[in-house]
Amino acid sequence: MEIKIIEEPIALKELVEIARNQFGDLVKAVVDIDREIIAIGGELHADEEAILLEQGSKQNNLWGINLWPGMKQEEWVEFDSFINIRPSQNNRSREVENPKIRERIINILNKLVIYE
Secondary structure (H helix, E strand, O other): OOOEEEOOOEEHHHHHHHHHHOOOOOEEEEEEOOOOEEEEOOOOHHHHHHHHHHOOOOHHHEEEEEEOOOOOHHHOEEOEOHHHOEHHHOEOOOEOOOHHHHHHHHHHHHHHEEOO
């Protein structure tokens, strides 16, 4: 599957289709909270992270999440990825621990995914 960079709003049904073609009901994504873009479609968060870094993103702005497009909007984001383990940013687990970063991620998703 090809990694896509989402810069313009996409329909939720597109994420459902990506999930169906990959993991069944899950889409891995990496969000650049500075550039407000999302990479999707990689087998690993690290693959999506690498593409964003090649395109000028900065490591400390990239956060890995899982999207479950078949779930209710308030439950569809899982803030879990190995790329989130960053002791230098006080993030010592796979979870995105900082509530302000989580909020930024949700705001970017709300802007870029048309949840129907």
